[in-house]
Amino acid sequence: MMKKREDDNLTGGVSPDELIGKYGSPLYVYVAEKIAEQYHMMKSALGPEKLRIMYACKALSNINIIRFMKKLGAGLDVVSVEELELGLMAGFQPQDIIFTPSMVGPEDYDFAVEKGVRINVGDLEALEYIGEHHPGQSVCIRLNPHVYAGGNEKISVGHEHSKFGISIFHLRDILRLTKTHSIPVEGLHIHVGSDIQDDEQYLRAIEVLFDHALHFPDIRYLDIGSGFKVPYWRGGSSSNLELLGKFISKKRSWLEEHFQRNIEILTEPGKILVSECGVFLTTVNTIKKGPVGTFAGLNTGFNHFLRPMFYDTEHEMLNLSNPDGRLKEYDLVGYICETDNFAKRRKMPELRPGDTVAFLNAGAYAFNMSSNYNSKPRPAEVLIYKGKDYLIRRRENLDDLLATTVDKGIF
Numbered sequence: 001m002m003k004k005r006e007d008d009n010l011t012g013g014v015s016p017d018e019l020i021g022k023y024g025s026p027l028y029v030y031v032a033e034k035i036a037e038q039y040h041m042m043k044s045a046l047g048p049e050k051l052r053i054m055y056a057c058k059a060l061s062n063i064n065i066i067r068f069m070k071k072l073g074a075g076l077d078v079v080s081v082e083e084l085e086l087g088l089m090a091g092f093q094p095q096d097i098i099f100t101p102s103m104v105g106p107e108d109y110d111f112a113v114e115k116g117v118r119i120n121v122g123d124l125e126a127l128e129y130i131g132e133h134h135p136g137q138s139v140c141i142r143l144n145p146h147v148y149a150g151g152n153e154k155i156s157v158g159h160e161h162s163k164f165g166i167s168i169f170h171l172r173d174i175l176r177l178t179k180t181h182s183i184p185v186e187g188l189h190i191h192v193g194s195d196i197q198d199d200e201q202y203l204r205a206i207e208v209l210f211d212h213a214l215h216f217p218d219i220r221y222l223d224i225g226s227g228f229k230v231p232y233w234r235g236g237s238s239s240n241l242e243l244l245g246k247f248i249s250k251k252r253s254w255l256e257e258h259f260q261r262n263i264e265i266l267t268e269p270g271k272i273l274v275s276e277c278g279v280f281l282t283t284v285n286t287i288k289k290g291p292v293g294t295f296a297g298l299n300t301g302f303n304h305f306l307r308p309m310f311y312d313t314e315h316e317m318l319n320l321s322n323p324d325g326r327l328k329e330y331d332l333v334g335y336i337c338e339t340d341n342f343a344k345r346r347k348m349p350e351l352r353p354g355d356t357v358a359f360l361n362a363g364a365y366a367f368n369m370s371s372n373y374n375s376k377p378r379p380a381e382v383l384i385y386k387g388k389d390y391l392i393r394r395r396e397n398l399d400d401l402l403a404t405t406v407d408k409g410i411f
Protein backbone atom coordinates (compact mmCIF):
# COMPACT_ATOMS: atom_id res chain seq x y z
CA MET A 1 0.00 0.00 0.00
CA MET A 2 1.16 3.49 -0.74
CA LYS A 3 1.34 5.88 2.11
CA LYS A 4 -0.93 8.87 2.03
CA ARG A 5 1.40 11.79 1.63
CA GLU A 6 1.73 15.29 0.39
CA ASP A 7 2.50 13.93 -3.08
CA ASP A 8 -1.07 12.70 -3.42
CA ASN A 9 -1.94 16.14 -4.67
CA LEU A 10 0.42 15.46 -7.58
CA THR A 11 -2.53 13.55 -8.96
CA GLY A 12 -5.22 16.00 -7.94
CA GLY A 13 -6.07 14.37 -4.63
CA VAL A 14 -6.94 10.98 -6.14
CA SER A 15 -4.44 8.41 -4.93
CA PRO A 16 -2.01 7.12 -7.57
CA ASP A 17 -2.59 3.63 -6.17
CA GLU A 18 -6.27 3.86 -6.94
CA LEU A 19 -5.62 5.23 -10.44
CA ILE A 20 -3.24 2.41 -11.31
CA GLY A 21 -5.72 -0.10 -9.87
CA LYS A 22 -8.43 1.29 -12.09
CA TYR A 23 -6.56 2.05 -15.31
CA GLY A 24 -3.33 0.06 -15.14
CA SER A 25 0.31 1.05 -15.41
CA PRO A 26 2.04 2.90 -16.97
CA LEU A 27 -0.40 5.79 -16.90
CA TYR A 28 -0.38 9.46 -17.79
CA VAL A 29 -2.32 11.60 -15.31
CA TYR A 30 -3.10 15.30 -15.82
CA VAL A 31 -4.61 17.66 -13.26
CA ALA A 32 -6.91 20.27 -14.82
CA GLU A 33 -6.67 22.70 -11.88
CA LYS A 34 -2.90 22.89 -12.34
CA ILE A 35 -3.38 23.94 -15.96
CA ALA A 36 -5.85 26.62 -14.88
CA GLU A 37 -3.41 27.84 -12.24
CA GLN A 38 -0.61 28.18 -14.80
CA TYR A 39 -2.93 29.91 -17.26
CA HIS A 40 -3.99 32.54 -14.71
CA MET A 41 -0.45 32.96 -13.43
CA MET A 42 0.77 33.72 -16.97
CA LYS A 43 -2.08 36.02 -17.68
CA SER A 44 -1.49 38.14 -14.59
CA ALA A 45 2.30 38.16 -14.95
CA LEU A 46 2.34 39.16 -18.60
CA GLY A 47 -0.37 41.77 -18.33
CA PRO A 48 -3.99 40.65 -18.36
CA GLU A 49 -5.36 43.26 -20.72
CA LYS A 50 -4.73 42.87 -24.45
CA LEU A 51 -2.86 39.60 -23.90
CA ARG A 52 -4.08 36.57 -25.77
CA ILE A 53 -2.78 33.17 -24.75
CA MET A 54 -2.78 30.80 -27.74
CA TYR A 55 -2.13 27.33 -26.39
CA ALA A 56 0.52 25.52 -28.47
CA CYS A 57 -1.33 22.24 -28.57
CA LYS A 58 1.49 20.11 -29.91
CA ALA A 59 2.64 19.91 -26.27
CA LEU A 60 -0.42 17.87 -25.29
CA SER A 61 -3.17 17.56 -27.83
CA ASN A 62 -5.79 15.31 -26.29
CA ILE A 63 -9.06 16.93 -27.36
CA ASN A 64 -10.26 17.15 -23.75
CA ILE A 65 -7.20 19.24 -22.89
CA ILE A 66 -7.80 21.44 -25.95
CA ARG A 67 -11.42 21.93 -24.87
CA PHE A 68 -10.31 22.80 -21.36
CA MET A 69 -8.04 25.51 -22.79
CA LYS A 70 -11.02 26.92 -24.63
CA LYS A 71 -13.01 26.96 -21.41
CA LEU A 72 -10.19 28.93 -19.78
CA GLY A 73 -10.39 31.50 -22.57
CA ALA A 74 -7.28 30.58 -24.55
CA GLY A 75 -6.88 30.55 -28.31
CA LEU A 76 -4.90 27.85 -30.08
CA ASP A 77 -1.56 27.65 -31.85
CA VAL A 78 -1.50 24.78 -34.32
CA VAL A 79 1.44 23.55 -36.37
CA SER A 80 -0.30 21.13 -38.72
CA VAL A 81 -3.58 20.90 -40.59
CA GLU A 82 -4.49 17.98 -38.38
CA GLU A 83 -4.09 20.08 -35.23
CA LEU A 84 -6.07 22.78 -37.00
CA GLU A 85 -8.92 20.31 -37.51
CA LEU A 86 -8.72 19.19 -33.88
CA GLY A 87 -9.05 22.83 -32.83
CA LEU A 88 -12.14 23.34 -34.99
CA MET A 89 -13.61 20.08 -33.70
CA ALA A 90 -13.03 21.29 -30.17
CA GLY A 91 -15.16 24.33 -30.99
CA PHE A 92 -12.62 27.12 -31.48
CA GLN A 93 -13.60 29.97 -33.77
CA PRO A 94 -11.24 30.14 -36.76
CA GLN A 95 -9.94 33.55 -35.71
CA ASP A 96 -8.96 32.10 -32.34
CA ILE A 97 -6.61 29.69 -34.07
CA ILE A 98 -3.21 30.61 -35.46
CA PHE A 99 -1.65 28.21 -37.93
CA THR A 100 2.15 28.20 -37.60
CA PRO A 101 3.45 25.48 -39.88
CA SER A 102 6.99 24.82 -40.97
CA MET A 103 8.00 23.71 -44.48
CA VAL A 104 4.54 22.55 -45.54
CA GLY A 105 3.23 22.42 -49.09
CA PRO A 106 0.78 24.84 -50.71
CA GLU A 107 -2.25 22.61 -50.08
CA ASP A 108 -1.88 23.16 -46.33
CA TYR A 109 -2.05 26.94 -46.82
CA ASP A 110 -5.08 26.50 -49.10
CA PHE A 111 -6.76 24.52 -46.34
CA ALA A 112 -5.99 27.15 -43.69
CA VAL A 113 -7.25 29.96 -45.94
CA GLU A 114 -10.45 28.04 -46.60
CA LYS A 115 -11.01 27.54 -42.86
CA GLY A 116 -10.41 31.21 -42.11
CA VAL A 117 -7.79 30.84 -39.38
CA ARG A 118 -4.93 33.23 -38.79
CA ILE A 119 -1.97 32.21 -40.90
CA ASN A 120 1.58 32.57 -39.69
CA VAL A 121 4.02 32.42 -42.59
CA GLY A 122 7.62 31.40 -42.03
CA ASP A 123 9.11 31.51 -45.52
CA LEU A 124 9.17 33.89 -48.46
CA GLU A 125 8.06 31.17 -50.87
CA ALA A 126 4.83 30.61 -48.93
CA LEU A 127 4.28 34.35 -48.67
CA GLU A 128 4.53 34.65 -52.44
CA TYR A 129 2.24 31.66 -52.92
CA ILE A 130 -0.44 33.17 -50.70
CA GLY A 131 -0.10 36.53 -52.43
CA GLU A 132 -0.54 34.95 -55.85
CA HIS A 133 -3.28 32.44 -55.05
CA HIS A 134 -5.25 34.06 -52.28
CA PRO A 135 -5.44 37.77 -53.04
CA GLY A 136 -6.47 39.87 -50.05
CA GLN A 137 -5.60 37.17 -47.52
CA SER A 138 -3.98 38.77 -44.49
CA VAL A 139 -1.05 37.06 -42.82
CA CYS A 140 1.14 37.05 -39.79
CA ILE A 141 4.85 36.84 -40.52
CA ARG A 142 7.18 34.70 -38.49
CA LEU A 143 10.49 36.50 -38.27
CA ASN A 144 13.73 34.83 -37.40
CA PRO A 145 15.35 37.48 -35.18
CA HIS A 146 18.73 35.70 -35.02
CA VAL A 147 18.82 35.42 -31.32
CA TYR A 148 20.35 32.31 -29.84
CA ALA A 149 18.01 31.11 -27.15
CA GLY A 150 16.58 27.81 -26.00
CA GLY A 151 17.46 25.10 -23.53
CA ASN A 152 19.69 23.21 -25.96
CA GLU A 153 20.61 22.82 -29.63
CA LYS A 154 17.47 20.86 -30.57
CA ILE A 155 15.10 23.46 -29.19
CA SER A 156 16.88 26.65 -30.22
CA VAL A 157 15.10 27.82 -33.33
CA GLY A 158 15.89 31.51 -33.68
CA HIS A 159 19.45 31.43 -34.95
CA GLU A 160 20.68 31.78 -38.52
CA HIS A 161 21.01 28.04 -39.16
CA SER A 162 17.47 27.34 -38.01
CA LYS A 163 14.83 26.44 -40.60
CA PHE A 164 12.20 28.49 -38.79
CA GLY A 165 10.95 31.93 -39.73
CA ILE A 166 11.96 34.52 -42.31
CA SER A 167 15.33 36.02 -41.52
CA ILE A 168 15.31 39.67 -40.52
CA PHE A 169 18.05 39.96 -43.17
CA HIS A 170 15.26 39.36 -45.70
CA LEU A 171 13.13 42.25 -44.51
CA ARG A 172 13.40 43.97 -47.88
CA ASP A 173 12.12 40.86 -49.63
CA ILE A 174 9.18 40.66 -47.24
CA LEU A 175 8.33 44.29 -47.92
CA ARG A 176 8.70 43.86 -51.68
CA LEU A 177 6.47 40.75 -51.79
CA THR A 178 3.77 42.14 -49.54
CA LYS A 179 3.72 45.34 -51.59
CA THR A 180 3.66 43.62 -54.99
CA HIS A 181 0.78 41.35 -53.98
CA SER A 182 -0.90 43.83 -51.61
CA ILE A 183 -0.75 41.33 -48.74
CA PRO A 184 -2.02 42.87 -45.50
CA VAL A 185 0.44 41.97 -42.73
CA GLU A 186 -1.74 41.94 -39.62
CA GLY A 187 0.67 40.17 -37.29
CA LEU A 188 4.36 39.70 -36.64
CA HIS A 189 5.70 36.72 -34.77
CA ILE A 190 8.85 35.32 -33.23
CA HIS A 191 9.45 32.04 -31.47
CA VAL A 192 13.09 31.53 -30.70
CA GLY A 193 13.19 28.32 -28.73
CA SER A 194 11.87 26.27 -25.90
CA ASP A 195 13.01 26.23 -22.31
CA ILE A 196 14.86 29.55 -22.65
CA GLN A 197 17.31 29.85 -19.78
CA ASP A 198 18.32 33.44 -20.26
CA ASP A 199 15.62 36.10 -19.89
CA GLU A 200 17.92 38.69 -21.51
CA GLN A 201 17.90 36.71 -24.74
CA TYR A 202 14.13 36.66 -24.70
CA LEU A 203 14.02 40.42 -24.12
CA ARG A 204 16.35 40.95 -27.07
CA ALA A 205 14.14 38.88 -29.35
CA ILE A 206 11.04 40.80 -28.22
CA GLU A 207 12.84 44.05 -28.90
CA VAL A 208 13.66 42.93 -32.45
CA LEU A 209 10.01 42.00 -32.93
CA PHE A 210 8.66 45.36 -31.81
CA ASP A 211 11.24 47.33 -33.77
CA HIS A 212 10.32 45.51 -36.97
CA ALA A 213 6.63 46.25 -36.48
CA LEU A 214 7.33 49.84 -37.56
CA HIS A 215 7.69 48.59 -41.14
CA PHE A 216 4.18 47.17 -41.25
CA PRO A 217 1.40 49.76 -41.17
CA ASP A 218 -1.45 47.18 -41.03
CA ILE A 219 -0.16 45.53 -37.85
CA ARG A 220 -2.89 44.55 -35.36
CA TYR A 221 -1.03 42.08 -33.21
CA LEU A 222 2.43 40.99 -32.18
CA ASP A 223 3.07 37.41 -31.21
CA ILE A 224 5.95 36.85 -28.80
CA GLY A 225 5.95 33.08 -29.28
CA SER A 226 6.91 31.04 -26.30
CA GLY A 227 9.80 29.14 -24.79
CA PHE A 228 9.16 29.92 -21.16
CA LYS A 229 11.30 27.84 -18.88
CA VAL A 230 9.65 25.59 -16.35
CA PRO A 231 11.34 23.85 -13.43
CA TYR A 232 11.73 20.10 -13.96
CA TRP A 233 12.45 19.75 -10.29
CA ARG A 234 10.40 21.22 -7.52
CA GLY A 235 12.19 24.42 -6.63
CA GLY A 236 14.06 24.64 -9.97
CA SER A 237 14.44 27.86 -11.96
CA SER A 238 11.85 29.31 -14.31
CA SER A 239 11.46 32.30 -16.64
CA ASN A 240 10.96 35.68 -15.01
CA LEU A 241 7.54 36.44 -16.41
CA GLU A 242 7.16 39.69 -14.47
CA LEU A 243 10.30 41.03 -16.10
CA LEU A 244 9.08 40.03 -19.57
CA GLY A 245 5.62 41.41 -18.82
CA LYS A 246 6.92 44.83 -17.81
CA PHE A 247 9.08 45.03 -20.91
CA ILE A 248 6.25 43.99 -23.22
CA SER A 249 3.91 46.49 -21.67
CA LYS A 250 6.45 49.31 -22.15
CA LYS A 251 7.09 48.35 -25.77
CA ARG A 252 3.39 47.97 -26.48
CA SER A 253 2.62 51.48 -25.21
CA TRP A 254 5.40 52.79 -27.40
CA LEU A 255 4.04 51.01 -30.49
CA GLU A 256 0.44 52.00 -29.77
CA GLU A 257 1.61 55.58 -29.48
CA HIS A 258 3.31 55.26 -32.85
CA PHE A 259 0.33 53.70 -34.66
CA GLN A 260 -2.34 55.49 -32.62
CA ARG A 261 -4.32 52.30 -32.11
CA ASN A 262 -4.55 49.21 -29.93
CA ILE A 263 -2.04 46.45 -30.52
CA GLU A 264 -2.91 42.99 -29.31
CA ILE A 265 -0.16 40.81 -27.82
CA LEU A 266 -0.24 37.07 -28.43
CA THR A 267 1.82 34.41 -26.78
CA GLU A 268 1.74 30.68 -27.56
CA PRO A 269 2.87 28.73 -24.57
CA GLY A 270 2.81 24.96 -24.57
CA LYS A 271 5.11 23.65 -21.91
CA ILE A 272 4.47 26.22 -19.19
CA LEU A 273 0.74 25.50 -19.30
CA VAL A 274 0.79 21.72 -19.28
CA SER A 275 4.19 20.45 -18.14
CA GLU A 276 3.59 20.55 -14.41
CA CYS A 277 0.02 19.29 -14.62
CA GLY A 278 1.27 15.89 -15.74
CA VAL A 279 2.55 12.91 -13.81
CA PHE A 280 3.62 9.71 -15.49
CA LEU A 281 3.00 6.72 -13.23
CA THR A 282 5.14 3.69 -13.91
CA THR A 283 6.00 0.45 -12.14
CA VAL A 284 9.35 -1.14 -11.34
CA ASN A 285 9.66 -4.39 -13.31
CA THR A 286 12.98 -5.54 -12.02
CA ILE A 287 16.09 -4.54 -10.11
CA LYS A 288 19.36 -5.67 -11.63
CA LYS A 289 22.75 -5.45 -10.05
CA GLY A 290 25.50 -4.62 -12.51
CA PRO A 291 29.25 -4.68 -11.87
CA VAL A 292 29.33 -0.99 -10.94
CA GLY A 293 25.77 0.02 -10.16
CA THR A 294 22.17 -0.98 -9.85
CA PHE A 295 19.58 -0.73 -12.62
CA ALA A 296 15.93 -0.19 -11.87
CA GLY A 297 13.99 -1.38 -14.90
CA LEU A 298 10.58 0.24 -15.40
CA ASN A 299 7.55 -1.01 -17.33
CA THR A 300 8.03 1.73 -19.92
CA GLY A 301 10.73 3.12 -22.17
CA PHE A 302 11.51 5.85 -24.66
CA ASN A 303 8.48 4.68 -26.60
CA HIS A 304 6.40 6.39 -23.89
CA PHE A 305 8.72 9.02 -22.51
CA LEU A 306 11.38 10.23 -24.92
CA ARG A 307 12.41 13.48 -23.29
CA PRO A 308 15.49 12.34 -21.34
CA MET A 309 16.97 10.68 -24.44
CA PHE A 310 15.96 13.29 -27.02
CA TYR A 311 16.40 16.49 -25.04
CA ASP A 312 18.67 15.34 -22.21
CA THR A 313 16.10 16.52 -19.69
CA GLU A 314 16.33 15.31 -16.13
CA HIS A 315 12.90 14.81 -14.64
CA GLU A 316 12.30 14.48 -10.96
CA MET A 317 11.14 10.97 -10.10
CA LEU A 318 9.54 9.78 -6.90
CA ASN A 319 9.20 6.36 -5.39
CA LEU A 320 5.59 6.63 -4.27
CA SER A 321 5.47 3.14 -2.76
CA ASN A 322 8.45 3.47 -0.46
CA PRO A 323 9.00 7.19 0.10
CA ASP A 324 10.76 6.73 3.41
CA GLY A 325 13.00 3.91 2.23
CA ARG A 326 16.76 4.02 2.59
CA LEU A 327 18.38 6.17 -0.13
CA LYS A 328 20.16 4.15 -2.79
CA GLU A 329 21.67 4.98 -6.13
CA TYR A 330 20.09 3.74 -9.37
CA ASP A 331 20.24 3.99 -13.11
CA LEU A 332 16.55 4.15 -13.97
CA VAL A 333 16.09 2.53 -17.35
CA GLY A 334 13.33 1.47 -19.72
CA TYR A 335 12.41 -1.89 -21.22
CA ILE A 336 13.10 -0.97 -24.84
CA CYS A 337 15.95 -2.61 -26.73
CA GLU A 338 17.86 0.65 -26.98
CA THR A 339 19.78 2.59 -24.42
CA ASP A 340 16.86 4.29 -22.77
CA ASN A 341 18.12 5.77 -19.53
CA PHE A 342 15.62 7.95 -17.72
CA ALA A 343 18.14 8.89 -15.05
CA LYS A 344 21.72 8.04 -14.25
CA ARG A 345 23.10 7.48 -10.78
CA ARG A 346 19.96 8.90 -9.22
CA LYS A 347 19.53 8.67 -5.44
CA MET A 348 16.07 7.39 -4.58
CA PRO A 349 14.39 5.67 -1.65
CA GLU A 350 14.96 1.96 -2.13
CA LEU A 351 13.15 0.66 -5.21
CA ARG A 352 11.62 -2.79 -5.22
CA PRO A 353 9.83 -4.71 -7.99
CA GLY A 354 6.21 -3.53 -8.07
CA ASP A 355 6.92 -0.07 -6.65
CA THR A 356 5.30 2.90 -8.33
CA VAL A 357 7.68 5.49 -9.77
CA ALA A 358 6.18 8.86 -10.70
CA PHE A 359 7.84 11.10 -13.29
CA LEU A 360 7.07 14.76 -12.59
CA ASN A 361 6.55 17.42 -15.26
CA ALA A 362 5.24 14.81 -17.63
CA GLY A 363 2.45 16.83 -19.23
CA ALA A 364 4.27 18.50 -22.11
CA TYR A 365 5.93 16.72 -25.05
CA ALA A 366 5.58 13.43 -23.26
CA PHE A 367 2.55 11.37 -24.32
CA ASN A 368 2.50 13.40 -27.53
CA MET A 369 5.93 12.14 -28.54
CA SER A 370 5.16 8.52 -27.76
CA SER A 371 5.40 5.75 -30.33
CA ASN A 372 4.78 2.04 -30.78
CA TYR A 373 8.46 1.16 -31.00
CA ASN A 374 9.16 -2.44 -29.97
CA SER A 375 5.48 -3.07 -30.76
CA LYS A 376 4.44 -1.74 -27.39
CA PRO A 377 1.01 -0.14 -27.02
CA ARG A 378 0.74 3.43 -25.75
CA PRO A 379 -0.44 4.08 -22.20
CA ALA A 380 -3.81 5.49 -21.20
CA GLU A 381 -4.36 9.15 -20.27
CA VAL A 382 -6.47 10.24 -17.32
CA LEU A 383 -7.63 13.75 -16.51
CA ILE A 384 -8.42 14.75 -12.95
CA TYR A 385 -10.96 17.54 -12.66
CA LYS A 386 -12.56 18.64 -9.40
CA GLY A 387 -11.27 15.54 -7.64
CA LYS A 388 -12.78 13.13 -10.17
CA ASP A 389 -10.86 10.98 -12.63
CA TYR A 390 -11.80 10.78 -16.30
CA LEU A 391 -10.29 8.35 -18.77
CA ILE A 392 -9.50 10.60 -21.75
CA ARG A 393 -7.60 8.04 -23.80
CA ARG A 394 -7.81 4.32 -23.34
CA ARG A 395 -4.75 2.14 -23.29
CA GLU A 396 -3.82 0.67 -26.66
CA ASN A 397 -3.76 -3.06 -27.30
CA LEU A 398 -2.51 -5.47 -29.95
CA ASP A 399 -5.58 -4.81 -32.13
CA ASP A 400 -4.64 -1.12 -32.24
CA LEU A 401 -1.16 -2.05 -33.37
CA LEU A 402 -2.63 -4.13 -36.19
CA ALA A 403 -5.44 -1.73 -37.06
CA THR A 404 -3.63 0.01 -39.90
CA THR A 405 -1.66 -2.99 -41.10
CA VAL A 406 -2.89 -4.61 -44.29
CA ASP A 407 -2.20 -8.32 -44.07
CA LYS A 408 -2.08 -9.30 -47.73
CA GLY A 409 -1.59 -12.99 -47.11
CA ILE A 410 1.13 -12.97 -49.82
CA PHE A 411 3.45 -15.20 -47.79
Ligand SMILES: *Cc1c(COP(=O)(O)O)cnc(C)c1O
Pocket residue numbers: 056058059077079100191193194195225226227228268269270271272364
Ligand atom coordinates in the same frame (compact mmCIF):
# COMPACT_ATOMS: atom_id res chain seq x y z
C1 LIG B 1 6.21 24.45 -29.95
C2 LIG B 1 5.84 25.85 -30.19
C3 LIG B 1 5.46 26.66 -29.11
C4 LIG B 1 5.43 26.20 -27.69
O1 LIG B 1 6.67 26.23 -27.07
P1 LIG B 1 6.80 25.87 -25.52
O2 LIG B 1 8.24 25.89 -25.26
O3 LIG B 1 6.18 24.55 -25.32
O4 LIG B 1 6.06 26.90 -24.76
C5 LIG B 1 5.09 27.95 -29.41
N1 LIG B 1 5.10 28.43 -30.66
C6 LIG B 1 5.47 27.67 -31.72
C7 LIG B 1 5.44 28.24 -33.07
C8 LIG B 1 5.87 26.37 -31.50
O5 LIG B 1 6.25 25.63 -32.55
